[in-house]
Amino acid sequence: MSLNVLIVDDDKMITLLHKVMVTKNKICANPLLFKDGKEPLDFLVNEYKPEERYLVLLDINMPILNGWEFLDEIQTKEFSKEIMVIIVTSSVDSSDKLKANTYPQVIGFLEKPIRTDSCNYIKTLPELAPFFS
Numbered sequence: 651m652s653l654n655v656l657i658v659d660d661d662k663m664i665t666l667l668h669k670v671m672v673t674k675n676k677i678c679a680n681p682l683l684f685k686d687g688k689e690p691l692d693f694l695v696n697e698y699k700p701e702e703r704y705l706v707l708l709d710i711n712m713p714i715l716n717g718w719e720f721l722d723e724i725q726t727k728e729f730s731k732e733i734m735v736i737i738v739t740s741s742v743d744s745s746d747k748l749k750a751n752t753y754p755q756v757i758g759f760l761e762k763p764i765r766t767d768s769c770n771y772i773k774t775l776p777e778l779a780p781f782f783s
Contacts, residue, residue: 652702653781654703655672656690656704656707657669657684658684658685658687660712660713664762671769675770685712686714687715688714694729700729700732705772706733706735707738708735708738709762724755736756738760740761
């Protein structure tokens with residue numbers, strides 16, 4: 651079983667930085683980049699494979715379909731239990747953390763940008779640790 655990483659952020663520099671960090675820290679050799687919440691949703695609807703697992707590093711504030719709307723849409727999909735989401739945001743609003751915890755797919759909450767210590771944290775999450783042992 652492999653772990654696919656989807657990086658979702660409307661800031662191109664952030665997505666490139668996150669791609670470098672995810673690759674350098676051996677979370678995923680080839681993460682996919684998306685600029686809004688609709689693109690990864692369409693990808694999952696069309697490309698989802700039950701034998702694989704998906705980690706979405708998700709920004710909240712984006713055009714077209716924001717992070718919350720993406721999470722709402724995922725709830726309606728039959729593969730929703732196979733998707734793991736880490737919110738990656740510049741928001742320091744505690745209500746965002748509380749709201750994130752209401753979604754079963756959300757397994758973590760990180761502040762932008764992702765750094766080496768963020769990647770080390772990701773590897774220790776119980777849902778993801780088996781991929782890095």
